[in-house]
Amino acid sequence: MYPHIQTVDSSPKLPEETDVTVIGGGIIGVSTAWALSRAGVRTTLLEKGVIAGEQSSRNWGWCRTMGRDEREIPLAMASLARWPELAAELSEEIGFKRTGILYACRDETELTQQRDWLARASHYGVSSRLLDAAELARYMPGIEPGAFVGALYTPDDGRAEPDVVAPAMARSAMRLGATLLQQCAVRGIETQSGRVHAVVTERGRVRTQAVVLAGGAWSSLFCRHLGIRLPQLKVLGSVMRTPPMTGGPEAALGTSGFSFRKRADGGYTIAHRGGTLAPIVPDSFRYLRDFLPMMRTSREEFRLRLDARLWQEAWHHRRWSNDDISPFERERVLDPMPSSRVLKEAMRQISDAVPFFRNIEIAQRWGGLIDVTPDSVPVIDSINTLPGFYLATGFSGHGFGTAPGAGQLMADLVTGSTPLVDPEPYRFSRFGKTGSKV
Structure with missing residues (x-):
């Protein structure tokens, strides 16, 4: 597990009632809860593990507009405009620098x-x-x-520290009145008159007017429990970091074979930009037709792999009772092993291209499972088949950099405010029949 995540203290107890419940304490869920709290909305954030315990603390830390899918550029631009202001608004240092x-x-x-x-x-x-x-x-x-x-x-692009940002947002949301509970998995949703009425957690029930699912790699499984088909898969990113180094480049660099960015501690985060692995799991077959176009066009970027996750996920129940222990309690944190082969390949390429990185020490290696949609564009939308239910997921490795804008956009949709950017590109309906009830 990535060991440097800043800890966040949970609220003392589960509330009986709230206006909006956010499921998932990654960067998107926390950013959404923070935006809702700033708007004066009673918000409860529920996380099955710990804040930023999965991909939100394991990503590269890039805050970029460059190279985005054209549909994501407005959201990336809106987020980049917010990044320089965040440290002051959060009253905490988050390591943001506009280094290019x-x-x-x-x-x-x-x-x-x-x-x-x-x-x-x-x-x-x-x-x-x-x-x-x-x-x-x-x-x-x-x-x-x-x-x-x-x-x-x-x-104009830059960097920030993933292990710091989400915890800082969470603490700020709590100061604004949000309730936050960790080690509190949501098992399901109760409805009344066809719309969201309450969430059922392992600690009890909370009445709520709306639910935002920001569950990252877990979102598709939770949606299936509700009878909603969300085509989404997990892919494995492998990353490493160096101890502090002097004399190295300030700007971040990406190539088809490797990437690096300087960290606030003076070390470097290094990864293989084309070395993402796609574990073969039951969802690989369930959503095969949805992902075939991506597989054909992104063979060099996504490599299929057969590993233990096939058997782990085969044990996940498609449906479970809200009174039963859920899969989210059986596996609190996704903590995959990184690929040594991929990281060795990245080191070989970076050593050949940038002599500064030859013979360097590697202080740590880690893996993270990234939530990916068939078009690599997130879903930020309400779900018509379940009024009061919203999705903010499928950010496909882009969630950290776009989080300030994505959280605000989700909050705008929930409250009925003027959207930060046009939400049309992020509609759930773009998946057509695949986005319907199962």
């Missing part, structure tokens, strides 16, 4: 892909621009000559 991010291209094919993205994205006002090899060397001193033909550079 580069995507380095090994050949003209990769450079053309970045040029095409920039042509589509430029009218949104992104600060991205193309660099040739000489310009890249100026922005990233010490890079191996001839390793790259150019790069896409976005000076």
Whole structure:
């Protein structure tokens, strides 16, 4: 498990009643609860494990607009505008720095892909621009000559510390009046007159007017329990970090083979940008038709793997009674082993391209399971078949950087306020029949 997550104290007891219940204490759930609390809404946040215990503390820590799916750019831009203000609003240091991010291209094919993205994205006002090899060397001193033909550079993008941000938001939400309980799994939802009326937890029942499911990699399973089909899979990201190092680059860099960013402690977070593994599980077959287009176009980025998760998830009940122990209590935290092969490959490539990283010490390795939708775009929407039920999930590895905007957008939808950005690209209905009741 990632060991440096800041701890958050839980509220003393479960309330009998609340306006909105948020399920899931990852960055999206916490950001939503924080936005609702700022709006004066009575909010209860329930987490089966600990705040930011899964992917929200295990991601790269990038806050970027660059390279986003065009549908995500407005949300990413709105979030990036919020990041510089967060430390003051939270009254805590979160490590945000606008250091710039580069995507380095090994050949003209990769450079053309970045040029095409920039042509589509430029009218949104992104600060991205193309660099040739000489310009890249100026922005990233010490890079191996001839390793790259150019790069896409976005000076406004930056970084923050994943193990700090969600806990800081959670504490701020509690100061604003939110109730927060950890080690408190939600087993199910009760309805009255066809709409959400209460949540049933392992500690008791809470009457509520609305429920936001921000369950990350667990969302599809919870939805199936409610009879709602959410096509979503988990993929494994493997990451490592170094101890503090002096003299290294400030800007973050991504390539088709590796990525790195400097940490607030002076070390570096390193990963394999094209080394995401897709464990074969029962949902792989359940949602095969939904994900076939992605599998055909992203073979190099997502690699299939058969491991123990197939048998672990085969034991998950499709339905369970609200009086029974749920799967969320049987496995409190998803804590997968990272792929040594993927991390070794990343180290080999980064050592070849950036001599600064040769013979470095690795202080820690970890894995995280990422919630992915068939189009890699999140769902941020109400569910028509269950009035009062909302989804904020499927961020496909982009949740940390877009969290300030995503949480606000979800809060806007719940309260009926003017949406921060157009919510249409994030509608559940885009999945067509796959988003209907099972």
